Amino acid sequence: MFGLIAVFLPLAAVSRPGYTGWVITTLGVSAVFLAVRYRRSGGGAFLSITGGTLGVIGTILCVWSLAAFYVPGSVPPVPNLKPVSASTTEAFPIAGAQPGQVQAPAVRMVPPFEGADVVPGNQLHANLVHVAIAFGAVLQYQQSQGTLPSMLAVQSDGTVTSPGTTYSKIAPYMSIEYGLTPGSFMFTVRDTVSGMAVGVDSSTNRIVDR
Incomplete structure (x- = not known):
């Protein structure tokens, strides 16, 4: 769930203040951490890999979103799901x-x-x-x-x-x-x-x- 949210929010966020991106970024990092912990405790490989992968993608999107906010002239904006x-x-x-x-x-x-x-x-x-x-x-x-x-x-x-x-x-x-x-x-x-x-x-x- 954290991985899905971390991927969805950067794509859906429009005209939000930059500090919102820092909050969203923690979701992606948390998804990776929980996926690794779940796998080490004997959890299924599918959920671990899926959650970890989504967490990594979400973190990348969040970092991209932050960079686009703070350096708008140099970094293109993240594609949005809504106009x-x-x-x-x-x-x-x-x-x-x-x-x-x-x-x-x-x-x-x-x-x-x-x-x-x-x-x-x-x-x-x-x-x-x-x-x-x-x-x-x-x-x-x-x-x-x-x-x-x-x-x-x-x-x-x-x-x-x-x-x-x-x-x-x-x-x-x-x-x-x-x-x-x-x-x-x-x-x-x-x-x-x-x-x-x-x-x-x-x-x-x-x-x-x-």
């Missing part, structure tokens, strides 16, 4: 302006951001939505734990950081606006060329155009 849009938009439904209201600024062509939905007629907006969803999920979790950062800063390579924490990257044409509100937070990602912006409504857990 990003299907899993994340359930937690952060898109609200606000309708597609026709944001078409005009999106005439400027940009490539799809890594992990974003491919929307040829409005890729810029799709990229902004993807970044807002990714950051919104992490910030909502930190809010629930009482660990919201006091500030977010964008480094020269686009990596977003706060004191003691490193988040994912944003595109060179993006900027972020972040601040604390009573009991919550405000987050917006903006296209610096057109001014198009997408934010997180933390009171309703929705993605909104701004």
Whole structure:
């Protein structure tokens, strides 16, 4: 069971904080340990080999997932069993302006951001939505734990950081606006060329155009 879980979770996890990977990795290591112990105590070879093999595969996937999170520009993301849009938009439904209201600024062509939905007629907006969803999920979790950062800063390579924490990257044409509100937070990602912006409504857990 530990081996199966260790293989499944890295493939199913989407937009999770990096420390989640450390927790999942222990499942794969535990599966290998239990398989060896079971075999030495006289257990069947089939279960031992199967559990140990799944544990090794799961550990490799977890390490890959961690590397992709902490070095997103150098390590490709782990394949997911669910599309990003299907899993994340359930937690952060898109609200606000309708597609026709944001078409005009999106005439400027940009490539799809890594992990974003491919929307040829409005890729810029799709990229902004993807970044807002990714950051919104992490910030909502930190809010629930009482660990919201006091500030977010964008480094020269686009990596977003706060004191003691490193988040994912944003595109060179993006900027972020972040601040604390009573009991919550405000987050917006903006296209610096057109001014198009997408934010997180933390009171309703929705993605909104701004």
